[in-house]
Amino acid sequence: xVLLDIKNLTLEIELSGEWVKTLDKINLVIHEGExxxxxxxxxxxxxxxxxxxxGALPNKRWRITADRMTWLGQDMLxxxxxxxxxxxxxxxxxxxxxxIGSLDPILPLGKQLKEVLDIGKIRKSWFWKKKxxxxxxxxxxxxxxxxxxxxxxxxSFPHQISNDVLQKFMIAMALASGPKLIIADxxxxxxxxxxxxxxxxxxxxxxxxxxTSILFVSHDLLAISSMAHFMTVLYCGQTVETGELKKLRKRxxxxxxxxxxxxxxxxxKDLPPKSKLSSLPGTIPTLHHLPIGCRFGPRxxxxxxxxxxxxxxxxxxxxxxxxxxxxxxxxx
Amino acid sequence: MSNVxxxxxxxxxxxxxxxxxxxxxxxxxxxGHPIENLTGVRLADISQLENSxxxxxxxESMLVQYWHYMSAxxxxxxxxSFNSGLPLYxxxxxxxxxxxxxxxxxxxxxxxxxxxxxxxxxxxxxxxxDYSLLxxxxxxxSIPVFWLALLVILIFSLQLGWFPLxxxxxxxxxxxxxxxxxxxxxxxxxxxxxxxxxxNVIRHSILPTLSIxxxxxxxxxxxxxxxxxxxxxxxxxxxAFARGLSTRQVLFRHGIRNALMPIFPLLAMQFTxxxxxxxxxxxxxSWPGIGNWLIQAxxxxxxxxxxxxxLAVSALVVIFTMSIDLxxxxxxxxxxxxxxxxx
Numbered sequence: 023x024v025l026l027d028i029k030n031l032t033l034e035i036e037l038s039g040e041w042v043k044t045l046d047k048i049n050l051v052i053h054e055g056e057x058x059x060x061x062x063x064x065x066x067x068x069x070x071x072x073x074x075x076x077g078a079l080p081n082k083r084w085r086i087t088a089d090r091m092t093w094l095g096q097d098m099l100x101x102x103x104x105x106x107x108x109x110x111x112x113x114x115x116x117x118x119x120x121x122i123g124s125l126d127p128i129l130p131l132g133k134q135l136k137e138v139l140d141i142g143k144i145r146k147s148w149f150w151k152k153k154x155x156x157x158x159x160x161x162x163x164x165x166x167x168x169x170x171x172x173x174x175x176x177x178s179f180p181h182q183i184s185n186d187v188l189q190k191f192m193i194a195m196a197l198a199s200g201p202k203l204i205i206a207d208x209x210x211x212x213x214x215x216x217x218x219x220x221x222x223x224x225x226x227x228x229x230x231x232x233x234t235s236i237l238f239v240s241h242d243l244l245a246i247s248s249m250a251h252f253m254t255v256l257y258c259g260q261t262v263e264t265g266e267l268k269k270l271r272k273r274x275x276x277x278x279x280x281x282x283x284x285x286x287x288x289x290x291k292d293l294p295p296k297s298k299l300s301s302l303p304g305t306i307p308t309l310h311h312l313p314i315g316c317r318f319g320p321r322x323x324x325x326x327x328x329x330x331x332x333x334x335x336x337x338x339x340x341x342x343x344x345x346x347x348x349x350x351x352x353x354x
Numbered sequence: 355m356s357n358v359x360x361x362x363x364x365x366x367x368x369x370x371x372x373x374x375x376x377x378x379x380x381x382x383x384x385x386g387h388p389i390e391n392l393t394g395v396r397l398a399d400i401s402q403l404e405n406s407x408x409x410x411x412x413x414e415s416m417l418v419q420y421w422h423y424m425s426a427x428x429x430x431x432x433x434x435s436f437n438s439g440l441p442l443y444x445x446x447x448x449x450x451x452x453x454x455x456x457x458x459x460x461x462x463x464x465x466x467x468x469x470x471x472x473x474x475x476x477x478x479x480x481x482x483x484d485y486s487l488l489x490x491x492x493x494x495x496s497i498p499v500f501w502l503a504l505l506v507i508l509i510f511s512l513q514l515g516w517f518p519l520x521x522x523x524x525x526x527x528x529x530x531x532x533x534x535x536x537x538x539x540x541x542x543x544x545x546x547x548x549x550x551x552x553x554n555v556i557r558h559s560i561l562p563t564l565s566i567x568x569x570x571x572x573x574x575x576x577x578x579x580x581x582x583x584x585x586x587x588x589x590x591x592x593x594a595f596a597r598g599l600s601t602r603q604v605l606f607r608h609g610i611r612n613a614l615m616p617i618f619p620l621l622a623m624q625f626t627x628x629x630x631x632x633x634x635x636x637x638x639x640s641w642p643g644i645g646n647w648l649i650q651a652x653x654x655x656x657x658x659x660x661x662x663x664x665l666a667v668s669a670l671v672v673i674f675t676m677s678i679d680l681x682x683x684x685x686x687x688x689x690x691x692x693x694x695x696x697x
Contacts, residue, residue, distance in 0.1 A: 078596035111598025124593035126608045128615065128687050137607065138597050179687045195597075 026052040029090040045259045055233045059246040062256030115196035119208040121188040125180040132176030163194040186217030243286045258317040265341035275348040366676045377665040384657040394434035394658035433658040442662040451534030453643035459563045464571035472578020491572035503565040503638040520640035585613040622678035
């Protein structure tokens, strides 16, 4: 079953008087129970997609348009602010990159966790038991994410707790409303390996046990390849390639995907010792100087004259890519 | 916790000591004999002078003199006024509460009006409400206080006759002085019609309060507006929206507390502006406060009064600011020590 279906999502931002397309025709489909990875360099608009989905953008200087942006068949852009808020409250949870920044600094963690608990479950109990029940639910959630010292955690303030425990707490908060989709926006950023593994294991367990879909936004290819089923590659606000992770790894069609995979040495078994690591020359263009057509054009090793027009999305089975000269067309 | 107390107490003590030193040296810096400036007794009264010389040890070194000055200060012997010949301690305890009363009315009013308006302006950021509030606040901020007070008198008491021109309470009422705060004194006194006296006091205090409160209100609006805008743009407010909370929930559970946190120390800073403005306004409204009294003392070159009045006012400001700072420091959970326990 398709949970989230986004087609041609365009997000424009006003930069010194003119509208710049920071996201250009993004396509993203998330099925129930899958882990979908969203990959791209920093500055490619990964976090913007997340914010556009949950509506956490201040709506003044932004313009969102999409051919289709549906949640279980309901149009998210057409629905009222209230019903959209309810949808996000009940079905979608977000884990942000920076746990300490996304928690209220002067409220104990317990209060913040109890604030997002599933209200439907509490309403059934008598009012004098509510507080007790809320506390029990909060403690349960903390145990589920592997925080043992729950009393200390619930009474602490965000700055008193280490980053990885706080990220676990954020996952507990994300689980509190019993969502169908968890959007994890680079949850392991800046963590040491041990903590990172714990968080990733936790997320995959949530996915397996509760059949929750996860949109995993990251640039950590190693982590993604160990847990994700699908992968969408993003470059400078354009979706470059989407497909099953295994197929993508075996045979990427888009030169950018190939470059991305090559840049991770652990993916290359044929890499001889002491050889140069491959990297793509150049950097991601700034918003003021976006190239026309395929935005990857100026850095692409295979670019030709035709690349100044935006390539259409092509499809081979479940594998979408947008490139005029994909890697498997060696003949042309 | 206790070391915070110690640190703030230390800071306050040192500031007060420096203030007292300064006030002591004022006696030497003012024209005239230091003993005259310290005691307020003219040199002509020889016998008394001998007494005071004995008390202040004017022949000995500066440090010893300062020590005796301080001990006299704590005994309540602040010298006498040249002008009235009354002990300064009694005079100051008479006039200082009136000033504190007026300033606290003004502070209360400006907080009550300024903070909600600041929130309103911030929530309607870059809209008509915001711009109009901001321009009104710039206007209010730019009006000189003394001119506003004169204007207010001209319109509301001379033209319209709504409020009395000057003073603190009508001469009909004779309130015995107990605390110096007129409202408290009315409740403590034995007079017959307390309600009428209270009404009279309120009518007297409206104009001076309004003219002082205007500047502080506009300042508070601007401080609040900036702080709320900053808070609403922070990551955790956006995150709270992303969790599906409504604007009301976000504002009341997370916004207000976080926005008010940085405002309070700035409010404490406003108290000095408030007291300065109160001094000017007191003179215009003949309010029997410390400002009026000090300006009279300056007119009459009443050096002991200037010295004691300056010390009293500055000590009040220092103690008030420090205690507000300490309260905020103790309230702020962000400054609480890390637990450093494994979770």
